[in-house]
Amino acid sequence: MNIQPTLTAALLAALLTGCTSLPPVPAAPDQPWIDTTPPVSGHHPWAVQTAAITAIPQSGKLPEPVFEVPSVPLPAQAPSQVRIDPQQPLGLVELIDIAQRESPLTRRAWNAARQAALGVGLVDATFLPMLSASVLTGWQETRYPLPDNHLGIDQLQARSHGTVPLLALSWLLFDFGQRSALREGAAQLSLAANVLFNASHQQLIRDVTEQYYQYTTARQRVRLSAQSLALQQQVLDAAQARFHAGIGTTVDIALASQAVAQARLQVVNSQGLEKIARLALLGTMGLAPDAPLAVAPPNNHPLPPDVQAMTQEALHLALARRPDIVAQYAALKAEEAKVQAAEAAFMPKVYLGAVYAHQKQHFQLNSLPELGMQSSSSGVMLGVSLPLFDGGLRRNRLQSAKISARQAQDNLQTLQQDALREMAAADTTLQSALASHVAASELTHTAQTAYEAALAAYQSGLGTITVANEAANQLLLARLARLDARSASQIAAANLAFATGAMVRSQQQWLASD
Known part of the structure; x- marks a missing residue:
């Protein structure tokens, strides 16, 4: 039995568990929450102050708990867009007009x-066809060992790479409303x-x-x-x-x-x-x-x-x-x-699909000259979909x-x-x-x-x-x-x-x- 994968998985799990860090929580239902995690620039001043307050003094008397919270950098409030003349008394209609713009x-x-x-x-948007464009590119190398060494060649080495641009169209034509x-x-x-x-x-x-x-x-x-x-x-x-x-x-x-x-x-x-x-x-x-x-x-x-x-x-x-x-x-x-x-989900759906692809591929075997090939394909499909069983969904x-x-x-x-x-x-x-x-x-x-x-x-x-x-x-x-x-x-x-x-x-x- 090979125990190496098992040991590797166990070590990886232990490493991940050790790296997990939970945020601080209150120590008790009657004790305040204190954030002891320092930021990048250093400790929070309020956290240090709270920690000092909650420390037990030498007299043995517990201090009064302080349930303060940190301040956050709030964005500046946008100034009012309404100009108000403090010398001009406004009636109810004018007040409502201001409220409708400011509330x-x-x-x-x-x-x-x-x-x-x-x-x-x-x-x-679901009534219109959906058109998508994709480009696929890749490289592949394959080696075939030969049982006998012919002419100093002990294996066949094939290399190929190519690019395939693709256009696909899908259109739901009919779905019973x-x-x-x-x-x-x-x-x-x-x-x-x-x-x-x-x-x-x-x-x-x-x-x-x-x-x-x-x-x-x-x-x-x-x-x-x-x-x-x-x-x-x-x-x-x-x-x-x-x-x-x-x-x-x-x-x-x-x-x-x-x-x-x-x-x-x-x-x-x-x-x-x-x-x-x-x-x-x-x-x-x-x-x-x-x-x-x-x-x-x-x-x-x-x-x-x-x-x-x-x-x-x-x-x-x-x-x-x-x-x-x-x-x-x-x-x-x-x-x-x-x-x-x-109710319409129980009825079939009629789809229209179309695709166009152009392929450029290069192939080389051992030291033979590289071969280049180009091809294109297109097609139109009409399909009907009807789910027969979905577990009562x-x-x-x-x-x-x-x-x-x-x-x-x-x-x-x-x-x-x-x-x-x-x-x-x-x-x-x-x-x-x-x-x-x-x-x-x-x-x-x-x-x-x-x-x-x-x-x-x-x-x-x-x-x-x-x-x-x-x-x-x-x-x-x-x-x-x-x-x-x-x-x-x-x-x-x-x-x-x-x-x-x-x-x-x-x-x-x-x-x-x-």
């Missing part, structure tokens, strides 16, 4: 639409991607609209908080005037000063919320947090007390224009096309395609039901927000009257400081409630337009009185 949401949808269109081109079905599926997916591209713009319009009203509402809350501070300051001034007139007390001044301090805190909190809302608006638009953007306030137009509720007929008509419904319908058609393609593919088509149909029905509920909920939300705005407006009017009466009563000595402070607080709450209800009504109107597929272009407002 990564629309760029991702655009790339997806272009890739889906390329899928149609890939299928179209398999490629047509695949193209239909690709076209439906391209349609869905284009619809979802428009849907991304609708979503961006809705998101920017919502963040615009959130931000402008936050700015108006700052203004209302400042007005409330002025009202509380009026109460404090009245308390100080009564005290200097000898009819007030230090308790009244203390209570009024406390109310002023609380009003200042309300202003500070409102300013913080305004900054957060601004960052959210800039993020939705795809702008940097420090973008010099001036936002114009919305028009202070009166809101309608109510709107007509959507009927069942209007809800069902709106389904046909919702982009997600249209895209899911196209996805269903694409799955049905896949079923047709899987085509049958399983067909069943899988049918299941996917059935799932796509179920998804479409589920999406329709969800869309109906979403539109009904958006309509109800709008109705509720408008009703809240009417009630909050009435509350603001009564709270304003109550504050003026409480302040006048206190100034004349007929009221108390507690009633005056509470009236000022209630007036602020009523104004904030009216502001929030107005903002909620505008946002609800935009959401209803988005839910019904009517948000096809940017608008300054989606709700106005007739």
